[in-house]
Amino acid sequence: MRSVVTGGAGFIGSHLVDRLVDDGHEVLVVDDLGTGRADHLTDARRRGSVKLHQLDIRDPDLATVFGRFRPATVFHLAAQASVPASVADPLHDASVNVLGTINVLEASRSADAFVFVSSGGALHGAGATLPSKESHKPRPDAPYGAAKLAGQIYVELYERAHDLTAVTLAPSNVYGPRQNASAEGGVVAIFARSLLAGRPGTIFGDGTQTRDFVFVTDVVDAIVKAAGSRRAAGRVLHVSTGIETSIRRLHTLVAAAAGGPDTPRMADAKPGDIVRSCLDPSAAESTLGWEAWTPLDKGVAKTVAWLRP
Amino acid sequence: MKVLVTGGAGFLGSHLTSRLLSEGADVTVLDDFSSPSPLAEGLTARIIEGSVVDPPDLDGPYDLVAHLASPASPPRYLLDPVGTLRTGAEGTRQILDRVQTWGSHLLYTSTSEVYGDPEVHPQPETYRGAVDTGSERACYDESKRYAESLIHAYRRTGRIRAASIVRLFNTYGPGMDPRDGRVVTAFLTCALAGEPLPIFGDGTQTRSFCYVDDLLDGLLEVIERRVSGPINLGSDAEITMLELAEAVEALLGDNGRTFHPLPDADPKRRRPDLTLAREQFGWSPSTPLAVGLATTADYLRSVQA
Numbered sequence: 001m002r003s004v005v006t007g008g009a010g011f012i013g014s015h016l017v018d019r020l021v022d023d024g025h026e027v028l029v030v031d032d033l034g035t036g037r038a039d040h041l042t043d044a045r046r047r048g049s050v051k052l053h054q055l056d057i058r059d060p061d062l063a064t065v066f067g068r069f070r071p072a073t074v075f076h077l078a079a080q081a082s083v084p085a086s087v088a089d090p091l092h093d094a095s096v097n098v099l100g101t102i103n104v105l106e107a108s109r110s111a112d113a114f115v116f117v118s119s120g121g122a123l124h125g126a127g128a129t130l131p132s133k134e135s136h137k138p139r140p141d142a143p144y145g146a147a148k149l150a151g152q153i154y155v156e157l158y159e160r161a162h163d164l165t166a167v168t169l170a171p172s173n174v175y176g177p178r179q180n181a182s183a184e185g186g187v188v189a190i191f192a193r194s195l196l197a198g199r200p201g202t203i204f205g206d207g208t209q210t211r212d213f214v215f216v217t218d219v220v221d222a223i224v225k226a227a228g229s230r231r232a233a234g235r236v237l238h239v240s241t242g243i244e245t246s247i248r249r250l251h252t253l254v255a256a257a258a259g260g261p262d263t264p265r266m267a268d269a270k271p272g273d274i275v276r277s278c279l280d281p282s283a284a285e286s287t288l289g290w291e292a293w294t295p296l297d298k299g300v301a302k303t304v305a306w307l308r309p
Numbered sequence: 310m311k312v313l314v315t316g317g318a319g320f321l322g323s324h325l326t327s328r329l330l331s332e333g334a335d336v337t338v339l340d341d342f343s344s345p346s347p348l349a350e351g352l353t354a355r356i357i358e359g360s361v362v363d364p365p366d367l368d369g370p371y372d373l374v375a376h377l378a379s380p381a382s383p384p385r386y387l388l389d390p391v392g393t394l395r396t397g398a399e400g401t402r403q404i405l406d407r408v409q410t411w412g413s414h415l416l417y418t419s420t421s422e423v424y425g426d427p428e429v430h431p432q433p434e435t436y437r438g439a440v441d442t443g444s445e446r447a448c449y450d451e452s453k454r455y456a457e458s459l460i461h462a463y464r465r466t467g468r469i470r471a472a473s474i475v476r477l478f479n480t481y482g483p484g485m486d487p488r489d490g491r492v493v494t495a496f497l498t499c500a501l502a503g504e505p506l507p508i509f510g511d512g513t514q515t516r517s518f519c520y521v522d523d524l525l526d527g528l529l530e531v532i533e534r535r536v537s538g539p540i541n542l543g544s545d546a547e548i549t550m551l552e553l554a555e556a557v558e559a560l561l562g563d564n565g566r567t568f569h570p571l572p573d574a575d576p577k578r579r580r581p582d583l584t585l586a587r588e589q590f591g592w593s594p595s596t597p598l599a600v601g602l603a604t605t606a607d608y609l610r611s612v613q614a
Binding site: 221225228229230243244246250281285286288289290292293294 | 470
């Protein structure tokens with residue numbers, strides 16, 4: 001099986017490449033290495049067939065690159081992934097996340113299956129009923145969410161207009177080894193870095209704000225299960241645990257794993273930070289037979305172990 | 310891999326135990342030996358004799374707990390409806406508490422009976438079922454439904470994470486108890502004895518029969534691929550009881566038929582929607598009915614000889 005992974009040198013993308021190699025796929029990674037790192041693929045390249053093509057997903061040559069490789073499945077994970085960056089420069093964000101996604105879809109018209117990894121939390125915004133369902137009217141609070149929403153509308157359009165089994169997965173806060181501490185959900189990595197250095201983490205706000213943390217290899221498992229699924233075709237599925245964890249509780253878990261002091265420094269809340277966030281995973285469960293299996297304490301322990309110097 | 314199979318001495322349990330042992334797993338069987346079935350030749354598992362309702366020391370932890378223990382054939386569960394409900398409820402709770410302590414992956418074998426007498430055909434996993442709580446066989450249906458709910462509750466409250474629920478449709482094959490009251494064994498034992506085949510109702514009610522080796526292939530895929538389910542496993546080749554009778558007569562000779570009234574709340578049609586299993590691991594049963602019936606008949610002949 002031949003698969004393309006855009007953003008395959010990134011956090012989730014590189015874990016997906018690891019899994020595809022284990023499953024015997026030939027993989028072409030398309031990544032501009034802006035935030036992705038080639039060394040995330042070192043192990044996968046040793047174990048299987050992984051080619052890395054350094055290219056921006058907006059590049060007009062993308063269709064030629066895909067055409068030469070003839071993938072059966074395209075996993076589209078490349079993105080401008082920072083919410084604050086999208087606020088600072090919405091045009092650049094839309095250029096990558098909307099136009100880039102359209103360029104990847106155009107290049108994928110000869111493929112059989114397409115999986116778009118969007119964002120769950122960024123679509124719903126503040127005030128949604130929890131846990132949020134896919135059927136809730138999306139109401140993004142930042143350009144990033146608006147662009148991801150546009151991307152998934154294009155995916156659904158290509159699913160109907162072309163012979164492409166396409167699905168959008170919308171993960172909640174993904175965490176795990178290789179996560180860039182600045183990215184969304186990076187709070188696990190940020191706490192872990194501080195605590196491993198013997199310093200407590202900093203909590204912005206009173207710590208009662210909640211997130212739905214899902215471990216990266218569980219997300220990868222959902223991506224693999226969604227690829228080519230006729231049942232999932234044309235749909236948007238949350239990839240999440242459905243469990244709310246407060247930031248204060250997370251600090252306790254990271255402190256226990258890292259061995260640092262569970263005495264977080266408290267700072268003022270960041271403006272625009274969502275108070276509570278939790279996504280209902282039941283549609284993915286019944287459609288894909290998938291469920292997030294990694295308990296938070298185990299996932300945190302693995303993340304801390306990876307960061308430990 | 311360390312595996313505990315509850316009900317590992319039963320029909321399906323002994324097949325699962327044999328398969329896991331032959332793949333190199335370290336298997337322990339917990340069973341009360343109320344309906345024992347032989348393991349494949351040359352294989353031995355560690356046996357702990359006891360009931361899931363009040364289990365002895367199980368010597369954990371285990372990587373995988375396959376929880377199969379339950380009366381599963383109508384004569385067995387109708388004989389002790391209260392015990393059947395206790396096995397589903399208290400037995401499953403006891404196992405879940407241990408799964409929580411050990412951090413094991415749980416495989417739970419639920420049943421197509423959770424769909425009751427279904428109003429939709431075939432039945433997808435999303436169908437919620439139509440069970441009459443007051444019917445005779447509800448003791449089995451509801452014990453399995455309760456156990457599924459209990460697993461969801463343990464997941465939702467964070468007590469366990471890794472659980473696979475499979476809903477098994479009618480399974481047959483060597484190792485079945487000749488007196489289990491299931492239609493396949495009833496027809497085969499009658500035909501082997503030269504007796505007429507008993508038909509309930511007018512024989513137009515349908516079932517789908519999955520050969521046990523095919524089912525095992527599906528179960529192992531579910532375990533390996535961490536499919537949470539609920540996921541249907543079974544055969545979607547739906548046949549009437551009259552067609553089954555014809556297949557048995559073609560194999561073992563025609564001795565005529567007797568007709569009997571339909572039992573209480575006997576589902577008229579049952580066929581799995583296998584989309585999820587096909588999409589997730591390309592599984593569908595492949596053993597032809599005539600081949601599976603012949604192998605099963607050989608087994609029944611050997612135990613009755």
